[in-house]
Every structure is written in structure tokens, then in C-alpha cells.
Amino acid sequence: GAVVSQHPSRVICKSGTSVKIECRSLDFQATTMFWYRQFPKQSLMLMATSNEGSKATYEQGVEKDKFLINHASLTLSTLTVTSAHPEDSSFYICSVAGLKSVGNTIYFGEGSWLTVV
Amino acid sequence: ELKVEQNPLFLSMQEGKNYTIYCNYSTTSDRLYWYRQDPGKSLESLFVLLSNGAVKQEGRLMASLDTKARLSTLHITAAVHDLSATYFCAVDIMEYGNKLVFGAGTILRVKS
Numbered sequence: 001g002a003v004v005s006q007h008p009s010r011v012i013c014k015s016g017t018s019v020k021i022e023c024r025s026l027d028f029q030a031t032t033m034f035w036y037r038q039f040p041k042q043s044l045m046l047m048a049t050s051n052e053g054s055k056a057t058y059e060q061g062v063e064k065d066k067f068l069i070n071h072a073s074l075t076l077s078t079l080t081v082t083s084a085h086p087e088d089s090s091f092y093i094c095s096v097a098g099l100k101s102v103g104n105t106i107y108f109g110e111g112s113w114l115t116v117v
Numbered sequence: 118e119l120k121v122e123q124n125p126l127f128l129s130m131q132e133g134k135n136y137t138i139y140c141n142y143s144t145t146s147d148r149l150y151w152y153r154q155d156p157g158k159s160l161e162s163l164f165v166l167l168s169n170g171a172v173k174q175e176g177r178l179m180a181s182l183d184t185k186a187r188l189s190t191l192h193i194t195a196a197v198h199d200l201s202a203t204y205f206c207a208v209d210i211m212e213y214g215n216k217l218v219f220g221a222g223t224i225l226r227v228k229s
Binding site for chain 2: 043051107111
């Protein structure tokens with residue numbers, strides 16, 4: 001079964017509005033979650049590292065005031081795209097690092113398609 | 118700056134043939150991952166390689182890691198149409214906080 005759950009899987013929003021994407025760790029507590037963005041036919045690019053109980057760490061070039069990340073509990077991180085524009089349309093994926101006991105792998109959510117019109 | 122290079126970027130092959138995808142990375146890595154992505158979907162974990170000389174196999178796919186050469190390979194044996202997908206390698210480095218850096222991906226098309 002799924003280890004990481006994302007919601008919504010698809011969302012369409014109007015330009016200028018905000019949209020929130022949720023990432024839940026289902027099987028274990030996650031102090032750290034990661035948010036990636038993938039444009040069509042491109043690879044995944046890390047946007048930010050979400051840290052439970054503290055501020056997120058953003059990668060160079062990612063606007064922290066535009067992409068708000070909240071990691072309020074050990075099982076939930078949210079990404080809010082504020083004042084969305086068509087160029088923000090992308091596939092957003094979160095990930096959670098698994099424990100050594102489950103093979104050291106990193107689990108990805110199902111992803112969220114954002115279309116800004 | 119950590120860089121991860123994959124090649125080829127596009128691979129078209131006939132069913133039944135063998136081929137290898139290569140993944141080079143620029144600095145010492147703690148772990149190397151291989152993922153599969155189907156169109157419109159998220160990533161499916163294939164392999165995690167932890168140490169030099171590690172080899173893992175699952176069905177028609179086999180992954181290996183040479184940390185000295187900073188090279189991982191994903192070998193496809195007797196390809197079938199169902200293997201058509203995009204394959205990514207990714208590198209995990211502790212000094213970067215266990216963030217993944219991805220290769221560009223290899224689009225694999227297996228023709229019947």
C-alpha cells in the first residue's frame with residue numbers, strides 16, 4: 001500500500017489565487033519531507049526541504065514567499081502556491097525518507113498536477 | 118556542485134534485446150537510487166544501492182554500483198513492451214541533508 005499520500009491529485013485554479021497541496025506520511029513519522037517540481041518532459045527538481053516544527057529550507061531560485069511550506073506534524077507537510085500564475089503549472093511531488101528498517105529507500109507521493117488558468 | 122548525468126536520454130529498442138542505461142555522478146555518494154516513472158504518474162522505486170559493488174536484480178532489470186568510478190548502470194535483459202517508461206537515477210548525499218539530485222531521465226520505448 002501507499003506509504004506517502006498526496007492530495008489533491010489534480011487541481012485547476014485561476015491565476016492569482018492560492019492552492020494548497022498536502023503530503024501525508026502514512027506508515028511512519030517523518031521529521032523531514034521534500035518537495036519537488038517536475039515540468040513536462042523534464043526531471044525532478046528539489047524545491048525545498050520541509051522540517052517538522054521549524055522553517056523550511058528552500059533551494060536556490062525558489063521563492064519562499066510564493067511557495068509556502070508548513071510541516072505542522074510528523075505526518076503532514078503542506079505546500080501552498082500563492083498568487084499562482086500559469087508558469088507555476090507543473091507536477092508537484094513530495095517525498096519522505098524511509099527508515100533503515102524499510103530499506104533506506106525514499107518514498108514518493110502520487111504527485112499533484114497543478115494547472116493555473 | 119553535485120551533478121548527475123544519465124545516458125542515453127532516449128532509448129528505442131526491440132523486444133527481446135538487451136541494453137544498459139548509465140548514470141554518472143560527480144562526487145562521493147551515500148546512496149544511489151533508480152526509479153521508474155510512467156506517463157502522468159509519480160515515481161516507483163526500483164533499487165537502492167548502498168555500497169561499492171552492490172548489484173540488485175528484479176525481473177528483467179539489474180542495477181549495479183561502482184563508487185570508485187562514480188557510476189551506476191541499469192541493465193535491461195530481453196526487453197518487453199511493459200518496460201516502456203522513463204527511468205531516473207538519483208543520488209543521495211548526507212552532507213546535502215539527504216536530498217536527492219536526479220539525472221535527466223532516460224525515456225525507454227520498447228517496440229513489439
